[in-house]
Amino acid sequence: MNWGVIGTLVAKDISLYFKNRFFALITVLALVGYTVMFFVMPASVNETVEIGIYAPNLPVGILDRLAGDGVNFVAAPSREALEATILGGDQPVGLVLEAGTVARLVAGQQGRIEVLFATALPEDFRDLYTTVLGELGFLLSGRPLAVEIDEQVLGPDLAGQQIPPRQRLLPMLAVFILMMETMGLASLISTEVEEGTLQALLVTPMSMRELFVGKGLTGVTLAFVQVVLLMAVTGGLARQPLLVLVALLLGAMLVTGVGFLMASVGKDLLSVMSWGVLALLVLIIPSIGILLPGVVSGWVRAIPSHYLVDTVHRVANFGAGWGDVGVNLLALLAFSAAFLWLGGAVLRRRFA
Amino acid sequence: MPEEAIRAENLTYRYADLTAVDHIDFEVAEGEILGFLGPNGAGKSTTIKMLTGQLRPKEGRATLLGLDVVREPNRVQAQIGVSFEDTNLYEQMSAEANLKLFARLFGVRDFEPQPLLERVGLSGRGRDRVEGYSKGMKQRLMVARALVNRPRILFLDEPTEGLDPASAAAIRGIIDEERQRGATVFLTTHDMHEADLLSDRVAFLDAGSIVALDTPHALKQAYGKRLLRAETVASNGDLESREIVLDLPETAEALQALFRDEQVVTLHSEEATLEDIFIRITGRGLA
Numbered sequence: 001m002n003w004g005v006i007g008t009l010v011a012k013d014i015s016l017y018f019k020n021r022f023f024a025l026i027t028v029l030a031l032v033g034y035t036v037m038f039f040v041m042p043a044s045v046n047e048t049v050e051i052g053i054y055a056p057n058l059p060v061g062i063l064d065r066l067a068g069d070g071v072n073f074v075a076a077p078s079r080e081a082l083e084a085t086i087l088g089g090d091q092p093v094g095l096v097l098e099a100g101t102v103a104r105l106v107a108g109q110q111g112r113i114e115v116l117f118a119t120a121l122p123e124d125f126r127d128l129y130t131t132v133l134g135e136l137g138f139l140l141s142g143r144p145l146a147v148e149i150d151e152q153v154l155g156p157d158l159a160g161q162q163i164p165p166r167q168r169l170l171p172m173l174a175v176f177i178l179m180m181e182t183m184g185l186a187s188l189i190s191t192e193v194e195e196g197t198l199q200a201l202l203v204t205p206m207s208m209r210e211l212f213v214g215k216g217l218t219g220v221t222l223a224f225v226q227v228v229l230l231m232a233v234t235g236g237l238a239r240q241p242l243l244v245l246v247a248l249l250l251g252a253m254l255v256t257g258v259g260f261l262m263a264s265v266g267k268d269l270l271s272v273m274s275w276g277v278l279a280l281l282v283l284i285i286p287s288i289g290i291l292l293p294g295v296v297s298g299w300v301r302a303i304p305s306h307y308l309v310d311t312v313h314r315v316a317n318f319g320a321g322w323g324d325v326g327v328n329l330l331a332l333l334a335f336s337a338a339f340l341w342l343g344g345a346v347l348r349r350r351f352a
Numbered sequence: 353m354p355e356e357a358i359r360a361e362n363l364t365y366r367y368a369d370l371t372a373v374d375h376i377d378f379e380v381a382e383g384e385i386l387g388f389l390g391p392n393g394a395g396k397s398t399t400i401k402m403l404t405g406q407l408r409p410k411e412g413r414a415t416l417l418g419l420d421v422v423r424e425p426n427r428v429q430a431q432i433g434v435s436f437e438d439t440n441l442y443e444q445m446s447a448e449a450n451l452k453l454f455a456r457l458f459g460v461r462d463f464e465p466q467p468l469l470e471r472v473g474l475s476g477r478g479r480d481r482v483e484g485y486s487k488g489m490k491q492r493l494m495v496a497r498a499l500v501n502r503p504r505i506l507f508l509d510e511p512t513e514g515l516d517p518a519s520a521a522a523i524r525g526i527i528d529e530e531r532q533r534g535a536t537v538f539l540t541t542h543d544m545h546e547a548d549l550l551s552d553r554v555a556f557l558d559a560g561s562i563v564a565l566d567t568p569h570a571l572k573q574a575y576g577k578r579l580l581r582a583e584t585v586a587s588n589g590d591l592e593s594r595e596i597v598l599d600l601p602e603t604a605e606a607l608q609a610l611f612r613d614e615q616v617v618t619l620h621s622e623e624a625t626l627e628d629i630f631i632r633i634t635g636r637g638l639a
Contacts, residue, residue, distance in 0.1 A: 008456045012442075019444040196440030200497070203404050204457040205430040 009214030023184040030180045034173045038234045041166035048072045054082040055097035092118045167317045171309035172287035178223045182259035183276035185219040189263035219256030236316045251308040253336035260343025264350045304335035357382040357536035362412030372398040374560035385537040387551030395560040396540040433498030437509040439490045443483040458501035472496040488519030505536045544626040558634045576624025584614040
């Protein structure tokens with residue numbers, strides 16, 4: 001293996017990448033844009049549920065007694081004002097207690113509570129609010145349910161320290177920027193095939209293996225440097241930096257293999273981009289599961305990027321260690337090796 | 353006796369059911385220029401690809417400077433330079449950067465691009481991006497790139513096709529210089545005149561097979577006819593042209609009759625061109 005030749009190839013490819021105004025521009029735009037996107041997302045989670053309430057003649061201090069455990073009641077001066085706040089999206093739920101309702105409940109009589117829901121509130125949440133209000137009625141009437149509830153949290157108790165949306169977005173941004181660089185690499189290779197410069201390289205004393213190592217190193221370098229910059233700027237390297245860097249390096253190898261596959265089927269920039277978007281749509285799915293917990297199920301483990309985003313999420317957001325994500329790293333390594341091999345094999349057929 | 357630079361034995365290549373090169377055999381001596389002629393699709397480029405290690409022959413073998421191309425491609429490629437039919441330069445890089453890149457890939461130490469650029473007439477434009485070059489300039493740069501490692505064998509695939517006369521002449525000059533340096537040149541071209549001017553020997557390739565291989569002079573002797581073309585004044589005063597084939601028993605009498613009976617205005621000797629011979633051998637032209 002002639003590392004001088006490989007270094008020459010890498011330097012040439014990186015130089016050509018940034019001489020391509022389109023890729024130079026989208027690289028800078030992506031880095032800046034994703035960073036901005038990260039910082040405009042909320043940095044904290046509001047765990048308090050706000051419930052609007054219109055209750056004329058409510059006894060003083062009753063709302064303070066009812067509030068707590070993440071629930072805050074916001075009193076409205078009129079029913080119309082309450083409806084306006086719900087329609088405006090300030091509160092998802094509003095309660096209308098007619099005059100004397102609380103007194104009747106406390107006296108053990110039937111009372112009536114109107115619950116106003118925002119249209120966007122899911123049905124399951126409506127049922128939940130209704131159930132909670134029913135229980136509240138029992139409490140106010142002095143007849144609590146004859147059930148003792150013992151709360152236990154399995155694993156670390158994250159009450160009060162929920163992961164803010166921007167932190168949940170971070171793994172998705174990492175996949176985005178990795179794929180962006182990969183599309184650039186694939187386009188670079190595809191252009192070399194189409195313009196015949198690859199043919200000129202193949203009649204020099206360089207071996208095919210050196211050519212692939214050079215292309216692979218170019219892809220990994222471009223992807224890795226970009227994603228590390230993003231993670232550094234957004235604070236993603238604050239916890240276990242070495243572990244995050246290893247995961248990102250393996251991720252860069254994985255997408256380089258994907259880039260080889262894209263280059264083997266794409267004939268020009270447009271077709272490379274089309275295949276790239278298709279690959280991106282698949283690889284992005286696991287990070288959607290992190291951004292919106294519960295929307296994906298176990299099959300997501302079949303997508304190689306799961307092991308990257310899950311590792312980054314657990315390490316950067318929860319401080320997981322090597323032992324916690326070791327299996328993830330091994331799976332990511334296996335997928336990266338497989339994709340590099342497969343991409344290289346398919347691309348070699350195109351070179352021939 | 354010069355050593356053998358290129359040897360092709362039973363060399364064959366097929367694309368699916370199409371046999372592009374069909375069991376060809378030939379040798380090229382060191383320092384020789386071989387013109388490899390044939391129409392589009394005859395198998396010229398496929399032959400070059402096999403000789404330069406880009407394609408693995410389906411049958412037969414090729415050796416360059418005694419090295420098997422399939423077994424030792426990198427050692428072979430270190431000794432050769434290739435100029436392709438289609439322009440394939442890094443257009444976003446300058447001419448100097450293109451040449452330096454390939455010099456590094458060939459392991460040439462302390463490479464200076466300027467002398468090479470001067471040789472191909474691009475010395476003033478070395479730092480310009482190639483995308484701004486004319487076709488002739490790009491083709492000259494391709495030839496320069498093929499020379500960065502001072503190759504012992506130079507493969508030139510249609511080096512002057514579509515070029516202006518000045519660029520074509522510049523490239524012919526470089527080929528001549530390389531011959532004087534002692535390099536072997538494998539030249540494919542449509543241009544029979546160019547092949548005639550430059551080649552020590554020419555091979556005619558048709559449908560993947562070599563149908564003739566010899567010096568241009570020998571081919572003309574074997575397949576062509578020498579003749580005299582005369583312009584004479586007809587009885588009505590117009591000029592008319594007639595041919596007298598040489599080397600025939602009745603040639604002397606025909607010449608005597610010409611000068612005795614006609615008013616000769618012009619008289620030129622002509623010999624068959626390589627194109628005439630190609631048509632005679634294959635029954636079709638080069639287009």
